[in-house]
Amino acid sequence: METIYIYHTNDVHSHLEHWPRISRFLKQKKASHQQQGEDVFLFDIGDFLDRWHPLTEATKGQGNITLLNECEYTAVTIGNNEGVNLAYEDLDRLYDHAAFDVLVANLYKKNGLYPDWVKPYKIYHTKKGTRIGVIGLTAPFTILYELLGWKLTEPISELKKWLTIVKEESDIIVLLSHLGKNEDERIAVEFPEIDVILGAHTHHFFENGKRVGDTLLGAAGKYGYYVGEMTITLTDQKDVTQKEANLYDFNDLPIIQNEQGQILTFLNKGKEMLNQRITTLSEPLVHAPFKETNFSKLLSRTLREWCSADCAMINAGLLLGTLAGEVTNYDLLEVCPHPINPCVIELTGMELQTVLLQTKDEDLPHKQIKGLGFRGTVLGVFVYDGIDFAENTIFINDSKIEFEKNYTLALPDMFTFGHFFKEVLPQKQKRYFLPEFLRDLLKWKLQMPSSPYA
Template sequence: MEKITILHTNDIHSHLENWPKIRRFLQSEKIKLEKQNQTVLTFDIGDAIDRVHPLSEATNGKANIELMNAVEYDAATIGNNEGIGNSRSQLQHLYDNAKFDIILDNVIDEEANSRPSWAKEYKIMETAVGTKIGIIALTAPFPMTYEMNGWESNQIDTVLPSLLKKIAGKVDIIILLSHLGLPVDRKVAVKYPQIDIILGSHTHHLLKSGEKANESLLAAAGKWGMYVGEVAIELENHKIRKEVAKVIETESLAEVISDQDEIAEYRLRGEKILTSEVVAKLPEDLEASWTKNSALMQTSLKAIEAGTKTDIAMLNGGLFLKNLQKGFVTKNDLHQTLPHPMRVITAKLTGYNLWRLVQEIKKNRSFLKKFPIKGMGFRGQLFGEVVIDGLVEQENGDLIYHNEKIDFDAYYTIATVDHFMYIPFFPTIEITGEISINGKKFLRDYVGDYLKLEFSV
């Protein structure tokens, strides 16, 4: 009887407060199981990196890769935070020093018209007794956001049939590293029963004992490094006879005296790098507010208007987590104020659809002011007040732009953040807008550029 154990992590999102325990567990568990003559495979299923952490921001995620190297992962795939949370150049060089393989089959480098140089189509691993394990990987396809940086993201059914055909007959077991989300994983299991194990992520689902879907075992370890996943497999003649999935709660793992110092050092190292870069010198405080218009809101609206050459902009108050204080403003200040990995977009709308967007804002405003929200790029607590600049609504409902009533048949361009495309409250933007995304800068970069021009050091 051959035994293989798979250790897996997913959606850590730079929650490095959990990393010392995770690292020790993965290292010690591998040593223990290998002493029992087991094959041990270790994988990460994406979104290991999140720029909300200052060290990830300061090093463009490379510090996270250094930490992962210590674990000796056998392979990893990318999540949307790696794939679209980085500029093209940052992603091109993210894995320069990685000591593990990146597996990915549904992203293409449009410039080279081939798979990215940093990714492998698949990986075949062979155990000591000759069992061959095929590792394949897919990430959530977001065509518009990948496209902005010169990547083409393909749908699952476009790539998976040919990939499975390519490795058929070469392997005994197929493992899918899936940053697709649980609903998609279930569909994949039904449609592609030749996949034995699907290690999942993206939707932050926790499958404490796994889940059997058709012929596939689904496993996933939640989010933020709160759990580590483990799948134990028993084989006879290179065929799976038994498979058991479980998770280990990170909080239950032993802490050592140096853990808190290590965790603090990660943050301090990132903040030190960011603090060394001075952006501007403010003559007075720029105060923020979640529930009303504010000086920082007005400055940020003007910043994205200037950066996109538009005259209309909208943002939500919950984006601003701190005031910007009078005096020197550093990249660390901007990161603490606006930690969200959000891109700035422009949406070209007819006058009628612009009017309809304003009605959506009015309808949702009081609800959103105190609405708690997480994910989809948002790293704050409450959505907050929605503020729109460049338009004035009169008592009779007419919208005024540049002292004239808007023309329902004319076109207008509004600047905002990509977050507004994903939330369900303003569908007009996504449904009717002609959208352009800037893939090189985040919202905080636009604000920093504007402050640099207005209040140079």
């Protein structure tokens, strides 16, 4: 009999406050298995980095790759935080020093070739000669990848293509899937020849895995709250006799010496690298999620100007702090950590009025938001530029709104992903501006010689 050990992480999102403990756990597990002559593999299923963290922002993710190297990961796939939250050049250089394989079967360059750092799959061999075929797939944010200069193909079609080859070369098939829980379960039904699916993207977790037919699904939640383990037992004839899954809770891992010191080192290294002065403010830019301030008005105006739109709206909860005095790149990251891009939508006056009236819902500012790139807590009030409300009438740039006229509205892209304004926005054409985040727009505005706050 042969037992193969797999450890997996996913959606860590640069929560490096958990990493010292996880790192030691993984290193100890790997060393223990190797001392016993056992085969062990370590996989990350994407979104290991997130640019809210100063070290990730300052190094454009390469600091995170160093951490994966130190743990001797076998392979990773990418998530959307690697794929669409980095400029083309930054993603293309991200894995320059990676000591592991990057498996993404559905990511191509515009010319239809894989980047030098990508493989669609890899066959790994155990000491007893068992062949483990590992394929990687990432979530199909096709339009955003195209805007950044990549070509992303439909993942299921890509899986069908490569499975034909991998089945011939493998005894066991493992899928690294940054596609989400529902897609993983669908794949398990449609492709029963896959032995193990390690999942991510929807931040789900399976305490002891989930069986769909003969396929075992594993997932380890988010932020490093869990580390996943799988064991696969085979006969000498390469027949799988047993598959088991388990999660290790971060809180159950032993605290390590100087843990807080290591966590602070990650933060301080990034902070130091981001300590370049942007401007010195003549008066504070004030943060207040439940009322309009000079800061939220500035962001809304900046968004409209950047996008050359007729009008703009933002939610005040996007700003997480006040700026005063000397402002650095680190300060901008602190007050606007979101990987949220500008977006423009063309609406008729009637459609625009429908959206704007919904923003006046008194319960909306207190709505707590998770996902969609949002890194704050509450939505906050809506703040507008080029839009005024007076006597039950909406004015766009001082003119009464015309229902048949077309207007361009600039807004944070989080409002276009299906959770808000469902009657109007989902079916409309969107123009996304990448790779700039909202904090990049603020930097652009504050560095203008004409800035009223400089």
